[in-house]
Amino acid sequence: MKKSVRRAVIAGNWKMNMTPSEAKAAVEETARLTNGMSGCDVVLCVPFVDLPAAIEAAAGTHVKIGAQNVHFAEKGAFTGEVSAKMLAEVGAEYVIVGHSERRQYFGETDETVNLRTKAALAAGFKVILCLGEVLEQRKAGITSEIVSMQTKLDLAGVSAEEMANVIIAYEPVWAIGTGLTATPDQAEEVCALIRRTLASLYGDTVAEATTIQYGGSMNDANAAELLSKENVDGGLIGGASLVPAKFTKIVEAAQA
Ligand code: PEP
Numbered sequence: 702m703k704k705s706v707r708r709a710v711i712a713g714n715w716k717m718n719m720t721p722s723e724a725k726a727a728v729e730e731t732a733r734l735t736n737g738m739s740g741c742d743v744v745l746c747v748p749f750v751d752l753p754a755a756i757e758a759a760a761g762t763h764v765k766i767g768a769q770n771v772h773f774a775e776k777g778a779f780t781g782e783v784s785a786k787m788l789a790e791v792g793a794e795y796v797i798v799g800h801s802e803r804r805q806y807f808g809e810t811d812e813t814v815n816l817r818t819k820a821a822l823a824a825g826f827k828v829i830l831c832l833g834e835v836l837e838q839r840k841a842g843i844t845s846e847i848v849s850m851q852t853k854l855d856l857a858g859v860s861a862e863e864m865a866n867v868i869i870a871y872e873p874v875w876a877i878g879t880g881l882t883a884t885p886d887q888a889e890e891v892c893a894l895i896r897r898t899l900a901s902l903y904g905d906t907v908a909e910a911t912t913i914q915y916g917g918s919m920n921d922a923n924a925a926e927l928l929s930k931e932n933v934d935g936g937l938i939g940g941a942s943l944v945p946a947k948f949t950k951i952v953e954a955a956q957a
Contacts, residue, residue, distance in 0.1 A: 709741035833874050853898065877939065914935040
């Protein structure tokens with residue numbers, strides 16, 4: 702299977718930005734500007750409280766709405782957390798799991814990322830599973846070990862069938878929000894490694910069908926070259942997704 706038959710996915714991660722009224726306007730503007738760009742899926746992952754406004758604004762358009770995390774328990778004493786059932790009822794379709802900011806600032810581990818991934822898949826979500834090395838690990842020359850270990854741990858117990866709803870976002874932590882971007886060759890090398898790891902877990906057919914995004918300071922200037930790589934099937938975009946015109950340029954770059 703070739704890159705051309707994998708579905709490209711350009712997803713925005715708004716992080717902790719935008720109030721509900723700002724979200725409504727930004728979703729409407731993104732939908733308007735990217736209208737007709739059918740060469741990739743367009744997803745916006747918004748703060749929990751923005752979900753109803755974003756979902757309403759995206760209704761009837763090609764833009765899909767996602768959340769930025771999900772808890773693994775069905776319900777209970779987990780103050781501040783949100784369950785898959787809650788997200789499903791408001792109409793979210795995607796959920797980011799394992800973002801490096803959750804791992805860095807909120808103590809999430811491969812174990813909790815795995816639990817969250819399985820809970821989201823069981824509830825029918827499309828999961829954008831984030832993984833990637835920190836700078837010290839890259840400098841120590843252990844990027845491939847780290848990334849392949851994360852892939853295996855984060856997907857433990859996920860079936861081959863469920864992989865149809867998994868998108869992997871390779872996000873080198875040193876490139877997130879820093880303005881530093883992996884070179885297209887660095888991104889390709891690690892995305893290809895992730896695909897080989899998926900092949901070892903699930904076989905070639907699943908590995909070749911899985912969308913693997915790059916994330917880390919992707920913007921309108923560097924997107925086309927990153928997305929031209931054989932194993933880079935899309936992007937997870939933070940900062941640049943907050944400005945619909947900039948995000949649209951990245952969606953445009955994914956049309957080729
Ligand atoms: C992200 O939040 O996943 C991300 C890649 O952020 P940025 O594009 O700002 O580096």
